[in-house]
Structures are given as C-alpha cells and as structure tokens.
Amino acid sequence: MKKKKEKEEMAAAPPAPAQLYGDPAKVASEALDVLVAASPNLVRLDAGDETIKVVLDRSSFEAANPRGKGSSEKPQKQLVAVLAGGGSGHEPMAAGYVGPGCLSGAIAGDVFASPSTEAVRAALRAFERSAAGVVLLVNNYTGDRLCFGAAAEAARAGGQKVEVVFVSDDVALLRKEGAGGEGGEGGGGGGGGEEDLDAGSVDEAEEASFALSRRRARGLAGCVLVFKVAGAAAAAGLPLAEVAAAARRAAAALATMGLATSACALPGLSPPAGRCRPGAVELGMGLHGEAGAEVVDGPAPASELARALWTRIEPHAARRARALLRGSSPPSRSPSFSSSSKPRAVLLVNSLGGCSVLEASALAAAALPLARARFDVARLLVGPFCTSLDMRGASVTVLPVDDELLSLVDAAVAVPAWPSSGAGVCCGAGEGDSRVARLEGANAAAAPPSVPLFLAPPPSPIPFDASVVARCLSAAAAAVSAARSRLDELDGRAGDGDCGATLAGAAKDVAGAVAAGDLPIAPGGGGGLAATASAVGALVARAGGTSGGVYDIFFSAAAASLRAAEQAEGAQGNAGGQGKDLPSALAGALSAAAAAVLLHGGAVEGDRTLLDALLPAARAAVAESAAAAKEEEGDGGSAGRGLAVARAAAAAAEAGAAATAAMARAGAGRSAYVRAEALLGHADPGAVGVATWLRAVAGALE
Numbered sequence: 001m002k003k004k005k006e007k008e009e010m011a012a013a014p015p016a017p018a019q020l021y022g023d024p025a026k027v028a029s030e031a032l033d034v035l036v037a038a039s040p041n042l043v044r045l046d047a048g049d050e051t052i053k054v055v056l057d058r059s060s061f062e063a064a065n066p067r068g069k070g071s072s073e074k075p076q077k078q079l080v081a082v083l084a085g086g087g088s089g090h091e092p093m094a095a096g097y098v099g100p101g102c103l104s105g106a107i108a109g110d111v112f113a114s115p116s117t118e119a120v121r122a123a124l125r126a127f128e129r130s131a132a133g134v135v136l137l138v139n140n141y142t143g144d145r146l147c148f149g150a151a152a153e154a155a156r157a158g159g160q161k162v163e164v165v166f167v168s169d170d171v172a173l174l175r176k177e178g179a180g181g182e183g184g185e186g187g188g189g190g191g192g193g194e195e196d197l198d199a200g201s202v203d204e205a206e207e208a209s210f211a212l213s214r215r216r217a218r219g220l221a222g223c224v225l226v227f228k229v230a231g232a233a234a235a236a237g238l239p240l241a242e243v244a245a246a247a248r249r250a251a252a253a254l255a256t257m258g259l260a261t262s263a264c265a266l267p268g269l270s271p272p273a274g275r276c277r278p279g280a281v282e283l284g285m286g287l288h289g290e291a292g293a294e295v296v297d298g299p300a301p302a303s304e305l306a307r308a309l310w311t312r313i314e315p316h317a318a319r320r321a322r323a324l325l326r327g328s329s330p331p332s333r334s335p336s337f338s339s340s341s342k343p344r345a346v347l348l349v350n351s352l353g354g355c356s357v358l359e360a361s362a363l364a365a366a367a368l369p370l371a372r373a374r375f376d377v378a379r380l381l382v383g384p385f386c387t388s389l390d391m392r393g394a395s396v397t398v399l400p401v402d403d404e405l406l407s408l409v410d411a412a413v414a415v416p417a418w419p420s421s422g423a424g425v426c427c428g429a430g431e432g433d434s435r436v437a438r439l440e441g442a443n444a445a446a447a448p449p450s451v452p453l454f455l456a457p458p459p460s461p462i463p464f465d466a467s468v469v470a471r472c473l474s475a476a477a478a479a480v481s482a483a484r485s486r487l488d489e490l491d492g493r494a495g496d497g498d499c500g501a502t503l504a505g506a507a508k509d510v511a512g513a514v515a516a517g518d519l520p521i522a523p524g525g526g527g528g529l530a531a532t533a534s535a536v537g538a539l540v541a542r543a544g545g546t547s548g549g550v551y552d553i554f555f556s557a558a559a560a561s562l563r564a565a566e567q568a569e570g571a572q573g574n575a576g577g578q579g580k581d582l583p584s585a586l587a588g589a590l591s592a593a594a595a596a597v598l599l600h601g602g603a604v605e606g607d608r609t610l611l612d613a614l615l616p617a618a619r620a621a622v623a624e625s626a627a628a629a630k631e632e633e634g635d636g637g638s639a640g641r642g643l644a645v646a647r648a649a650a651a652a653a654e655a656g657a658a659a660t661a662a663m664a665r666a667g668a669g670r671s672a673y674v675r676a677e678a679l680l681g682h683a684d685p686g687a688v689g690v691a692t693w694l695r696a697v698a699g700a701l702e
Contacts, residue, residue: 139219172284
C-alpha cells in the first residue's frame with residue numbers, strides 16, 4: 001500500500017521546468033570558455049583535440065614553460081603544479097579553483113563523465129618541462145581513478161614526477177563507528193574535549209577495518225578544501241612530497257555528508273522519473289543522484305535536517321580529528337586544540353545547485369551550534385562550492401585542522417570560486433557580541449510596542465469599550481491568519497506568493513500583543529484609540545515588504561486622525577459643546593488612512609491593488625456614519641451605528657475586491673508585469689486582505 005501511494009505521488013508531481021541550455025553536447029566546453037573570458041589569468045589548453053577540456057593558470061603554465069635564452073623576461077620560479085578535475089556539472093568545481101594559490105589547472109569531462117585519459121595526459125604534458133613535479137587530486141569515483149591513474153602512470157614512465165591523492169570524504173555509506181554503532185567514538189555526545197580524542201585508546205585492528213571501509217567512500221564537496229590546502233602548499237614553494245603529504249592529511253581528515261529533496265536533471269533531459277518521492281528528503285544522496293543512506297519524510301525544518309546529518313558526520317569527524325592529532329609533528333595536542341580544549345575545525349556548508357542562498361544559510365545556522373558542541377569551529381564557509389547541476393540539496397563538511405592545515409586554508413588565493421575575503425573567521429559560541437554593532441536606544445526599540453514607547457497623550461475623551469476594541473483586533477488577526485493560504489495563492493499569480501505569509505505574520509504579532517495586554521487600549525494613562533493605532537502600526541511595520549509599508553502608513557495616518565478627533569472632542573467638551581462620537585471618529589480615521597495610502601503608494605483606484613477595496617470601504621463608512629448621525633440616536637445608539645458603519649465598510653470592500661478579478665490589467669504593483677490571462681478571474685490579494693479584516697471587525701461587533 002505504501003509503495004502504491006509513493007508511485008501515485010510521483011505520478012502527480014509537476015512537470016520539470018524548461019532548461020536554458022543550448023546544445024547539451026557543448027555546455028561543458030561553453031562553461032569553460034565563459035570562465036576563461038571572465039578571468040584574465042586563465043587560459044584554455046589547445047592540445048589539438050577539441051574534446052579535451054583543460055583550463056590552466058597562465059602564470060603557472062608560463063613558469064613551467066619558460067621562453068628561450070633570447071627572452072628578456074626573467075624566468076619565474078617553478079613550483080609544484082596541482083591539477084584536479086572530473087565530470088562537468090559540479091561547477092565551480094574544479095575549474096573555478098584554478099589560479100594563484102590554488103589549482104594550476106583543471107581537467108573537465110562531459111557532464112557527469114570523468115575526463116579521458118588523453119585529457120589528463122594533455123594537462124600533465126603542460127607541466128612536463130617543470131622539474132618541480134605535479135600533484136593530481138582525484139575524487140574517489142571509479143572512472144576518475146582509472147583515467148587519472150592511467151595518465152599518471154604514463155607520465156611517470158616518461159620521467160615526469162607525479163603524485164596522486166584521492167579524496168573520499170563521503171561518510172554516508174560507511175559502516176557505523178565503533179563496535180556498537182556510533183557510540184564507539186562518542187557519536188551521541190556533545191562533549192568533544194581532549195579525553196574523547198585520546199590517541200592512546202586507538203584499536204589498530206579497528207582502524208585497519210575502518211580504512212578498508214573508507215576505500216569505497218565517494219569524493220564530495222570536501223575536495224575543494226584539499227584543493228586549497230595543496231595549492232597553498234605549492235605556492236609556498238614546498239617540494240612535491242610535502243605538497244602531496246599536506247593534501248593527503250587534509251583528505252584523510254575530511255568528513256562530508258549531504259542531503260537532497262530532488263535529483264538533478266541532465267542537460268536536455270528531465271529528472272529521472274521516480275527517483276525522489278515528492279516531499280521526501282534523501283540523506284547521503286551522491287553528487288550524481290546515487291542512492292543515499294536513508295529517506296525521511298518531509299518537509300522537515302533545517303534544524304532537524306542538520307541534526308540528522310550531524311549525528312552521522314560527528315563520529316567520523318571525531319575519529320579523523322584523533323588521527324590528525326596522532327600525526328601532528330611534533331606529536332602533541334597543542335597544534336590541534338584551542339583554548340576551548342576542543343579540536344579546531346573548518347565547517348563548510350555547500351549548496352548543491354538548486355538550493356537557494358537562504359536555504360543554505362538556514363542549514364548552516366542549524367549546523368553551526370551542533371558542530372561547536374564537538375569542535376572549536378575556527379572557519380566557516382557557506383555557498384555553492386561543488387554542485388550537482390540543479391539538485392535541490394546541500395552538504396556539510398568538517399575538516400579538523402592543526403596549525404599547519406589552518407594556515408594553508410587561510411593562505412592568500414585569487415581564484416573565481418573561493419570567497420574573496422577568504423574562509424570566514426568564525427566567532428566562538430560565546431563571542432557573538434563582538435560581531436554586533438549596537439544602535440543607541442536599540443533595546444527600547446526592540447521591545448514590544450506598549451505605552452512607554454509612545455508619547456503619552458491625555459486620556460481619550462471619546463468614550464469607548466476597550467474590551468470591544470480588543471475583540472475586534474483579535475477577530476481581524478484571526479481572520480487574516482486563516483486566509484493566509486488563499487492570499488498566498490492569489491499573490492503567486494503575480495509575484496512571489498508571500499502576501500498571506502506577510503499579513504499572517506503581522507496578524508500573529510497583533511494577536512499576541514492583544515492577548516498579553518501589551519497594547520495601550522484602555523482609556524486613561526496615555527491609552528486610547530490613537531495610542532492603540534500607533535502601537536498596531538509599529539507591530540505591522542515589522543512585517544516588511546509592500547504589505548508592511550502600506551499598513552504602517554495606514555495605521556500611522558489613522559492614529560493621527562484619531563488623535564485629532566480626541567483633541568477636538570476634549571476641546572468641545574471643555575467649551576460645553578459636542579465633538580465627534582466613536583463611529584464618526586473611526587470612519588474619519590479609515591478615510592484618512594486610505595487617503596494616506598493613496599498619496600504614498602503610487603497607485604489609484606482601478607489599478608488592481610488594495611486601494612480598490614480600501615477606498616470604497618472608506619467612502620461607505622463615512623457615508624453611513626453621516627447618515628446615522630442625522631437620526632436622533634439611531635437603532636441601538638452608538639453601538640448600533642458602529643455596527644452599521646462596519647458592515648457598510650466591509651460590504652464595500654468585498655465588492656471592490658471582487659471587482660479586481662475582472663481587471664485584465666494592473667496599473668501598479670507586481671501585477672503590472674503579469675499577462676492579462678494570468679490575472680483574469682482572480683482577485684487582487686491585497687484587496688481581499690482588506691475585505692477579510694473589515695468583515696471580521698463587523699462580525700466582532702455583532
């Protein structure tokens with residue numbers, strides 16, 4: 001039954017979006033051409049075969065191939081060349097890391113296909129005149145191992161000095177740590193002190209078994225840290241053996257695991273049918289869509305996904321930190337441990353191509369405190385470092401470091417894909433205040449709006465029932481929250497589909513303030529209608545976006561109108577006359593607020609915006625209030641007239657909102673850029689929002 005349901009869900013999945021590729025057979029080569037065109041220090045290698053796709057650092061190539069004796073140019077020092085590569089589709093890996101301080105060159109295959117042996121040999125020949133030698137960095141995939149290995153052996157047979165370093169940082173499919181599972185390496189704990197990494201507790205047989213298990217691990221985003229370490233070691237002038245040793249130390253210390261909510265689509269093709277169940281999250285999916293370790297039902301928040309990854313990464317990272325500690329020279333704890341008594345590490349959160357910057361940041365925000373419980377996170381990197389076409393997912397990498405490795409990670413570099421500011425120096429868990437610039441008076445501004453935040457006017461002279469005002473605000477907030485999905489759906493036809501979410505967020509704040517008694521509703525002591533409108537305006541302004549700005553203006557203007565009415569009422573009362581009653585004051589405030597939005601919003605009635613509901617509502621409220629005021633007391637006195645005004649405003653707003661569905665063109669807002677056929681038959685979300693809360697207010701008064 002479960003499999004049948006999964007098949008039905010997959011069959012119901014929406015069709016794949018259109019791609020922007022030209023000829024799928026040329027995309028890999030075109031990507032390199034664009035990279036070279038945008039990077040003055042890069043060149044394409046012409047090996048006489050257009051299928052060979054190699055990018056070189058110009059200065060590295062020229063240093064390895066000095067001109068003849070007649071040249072006036074001073075020969076450059078020959079450094080160890082560092083080459084890497086693999087299938088295309090993982091950009092910016094590897095060509096994006098070619099440049100001073102990192103890779104000397106990159107060899108690209110077709111999409112998800114390892115480069116040919118001839119392509120790797122061509123890249124090696126570009127540096128065969130250099131006596132310094134070459135380090136080949138190879139991700140642990142069978143095709144890459146074979147093609148790079150064959151080229152390396154051929155180069156060695158010709159007398160060239162070549163070292164090969166394999167990167168296998170994926171921990172998703174490794175066996176569990178320790179005899180009883182993850183607990184064997186403290187995988188379930190958050191301690192991470194020196195005792196957890198005591199080199200004397202190593203079981204050599206267990207280490208050998210683990211090493212055998214790791215030989216099957218895949219190379220993932222951690223490879224870019226190996227690129228950085230090896231490139232920095234070469235740039236420092238270290239000999240071939242030491243550059244290779246530094247790269248191997250980094251590769252051995254890495255631990256990476258990823259997750260994805262979808263597989264990727266190859267150029268010219270749709271994503272593989274049935275590969276990912278809609279709504280599910282696959283932990284440990286490979287860079288090419290290979291099967292992961294586990295599929296969990298989604299959607300799940302970033303905090304849960306980060307914890308799921310971390311519980312699998314942590315025991316491996318701890319083991320590798322211990323191994324790094326044993327191999328430090330001189331062997332001591334001091335190079336690897338900071339003052340916090342935790343091993344230091346670099347944390348890299350990598351987007352796999354279809355993951356937005358905000359999503360990657362959310363995962364990083366959730367992963368950072370988990371990593372800090374075990375490691376002193378010395379550096380933090382977040383972004384697309386090694387992608388998988390358009391795969392919606394991300395990976396987390398931990399690189400335990402000692403002084404040597406950290407200095408190589410920090411060394412200066414000038415390549416397109418590495419952050420220009422370098423690896424982010426991560427503030428400690430208790431050092432957050434050192435990264436905060438405080439605005440004077442910010443504590444008061446951040447507090448919930450209440451009487452102390454506003455200039456306290458005299459008690460409101462317009463009589464009203466505070467409990468009724470609170471009931472109306474609560475009803476309006478509840479109605480807007482309930483309408484969120486509908487408003488988002490309507491907004492999605494014209495833009496980003498967040499109108500309902502924005503309004504619901506503001507409504508939640510208002511409802512919370514009412515429930516907590518934080519609004520200055522009660523008359524006296526600076527409270528009243530004007531103060532309440534100001535406080536509500538301060539709350540909705542926090543929503544941001546267009547809606548936040550519009551309603552900030554709305555409530556500010558309403559507050560000014562109510563304050564003027566209160567002052568007029570007080571003056572009339574002192575003179576023995578009669579000022580505005582409550583229905584008239586509220587109708588006037590609605591009219592003033594609508595006029596302010598009209599003035600500042602850049603739209604007019606008929607432009608298919610919330611004004612198409614707000615302006616008719618204001619006119620109806622004023623008209624109904626004036627008509628009721630002519631009667632002696634009306635039916636039901638002031639309360640009855642208030643209900644009549646609210647009903648008239650709500651009905652006019654609903655009619656205005658409904659009319660927007662017949663408007664084929666919008667004169668303002670995002671809808672102005674949308675085709676008529678996408679708008680017709682669908683009301684404007686802003687107008688529907690106005691009608692929603694006005695109807696709720698009328699209902700609360702009944």
